[in-house]
Amino acid sequence: MANITGTVVDANDIPLPNVSLLLVGGGGAPQVTLSGINGSYSFVGPAVGNYKVSAIRGRNVIEQLAQIASGQTTDTVVDFKMITTPTRLRLIDLFNRFVLLKYGQYLFLAVIGWIFFYCLIVGSLPELSLAKLNNIETARGAITYLVAVTTISMAAILMLAAIMTGGKDLDKRFTLGKEILTLLIGILGTIIGFYYGSSDKSQASGTTDSLRVDTVAFSATGRQVLVSGQVSGGSRPYVYAITATPKGIVTSITDKFSANGRVRDTLSVLDTTKGRSVTFVLKGRDGNNASFTWQSKPFVVNQ
Structure with missing residues (x-):
């Protein structure tokens, strides 16, 4: 045989x-x-x-x-x-390998990439600037948004890789991608917790340190009235005005700026009638446009 x-x-x-x-x-x-x-x-x-x-x-x-x-x-x-002969890399081979054989994968990746690009680059980043990022709230929001979009995109890519790809090293590649995704989720959770936790603390501190007008004192000397007081809480600086009723007895103060909340002004007495009394009103706004108002008891301007 x-x-x-x-x-x-x-x-x-x-x-x-x-x-x-x-x-x-x-x-x-x-x-x-x-x-x-x-x-x-x-x-x-x-x-x-x-x-x-x-x-x-x-x-x-x-x-x-x-x-x-x-x-x-x-x-x-x-x-x-x-006898091994060198093979030329042809465009048709690249097309068959990377497009025809895996068209679904690359189409899906293209969609994810476009959503990421449009939402992040076109939709949001043009509205940001270095001047806006100086604001803590804006910077925290931008970082949270960026990490959130990256994490979601990473999860979508991992899902696609598990469904549509193969090979001997699939398990290793998927495990590595899963570890990266876990790390991103941890970072995202930390950022969100820090961001909203800080916001709650800011609100709580704002409630404790509320905007108020401390004791205001008046003293009359001749034809002048000296007003002194202090605005506390809220956000500096402050803008205030002082008026008196009835009108025409003393002068008023309008749109006075105070960097530290201190109130110290001199009003002129216009009516010289003895025993005239007026009621003073101090009102204004802080740096966050929150308003405050204080009203005095009747005060005799001419003894």
Whole structure:
């Protein structure tokens, strides 16, 4: 019984193991084998007939003809020399590999990328500026938004990778991506907790340090009235006004600026009638446009 045997070597006559060999013909089913560590292979006991033996290594395929004659007792030897030829990278190969074979993946990534670009770059960032980022609330909001969009995009990409990709290292790549996503979620949670926690503290502190007018004192000397007092709480600076009723007895103060909330003004007495009394009203707004009002008891301007 004759066999079909041979060896597979490279251009330097070095044996090539693990080369696929295909035997077709003789009226039987195709046979497949691999070359051994010394490059040898063997198809045992093929029937009488004509055959085609193919050696396949990557994209390099070599075909040779072989024959088993009736009554043949010696092996038919078919040797292969695999000469690797450099392959040119064609645009059609790139198209088939990265578009046709994975069109769904890249289409989905394109959609995610466009949403990210439009929402973040087109929709929000043009409204920001370095001057606005000096504001703590604006900076915190921008950072929270950026990390949130990045985290959601990362989750979508991981979901797509788990569904549409494969390979021996899929588990490693997915595990690494999951660790990165977990890290982003932790950062996002920390930022959100810090942001809203700080906001609650700010509101609480604002409630405790409310806007108020401390004791205001008046003293009359001759035809003048000295007003002194203090505005506390709220947000500096302050703008205030002092008026008196009935009108026409003393002068008034309008839109007076105070950086530290101190009130100290001198009003002139216009009516010299003895025993005249007036009621003073101090009102104004702080830096956050919150209003305050204080009214005195009747005060005699002319003793």
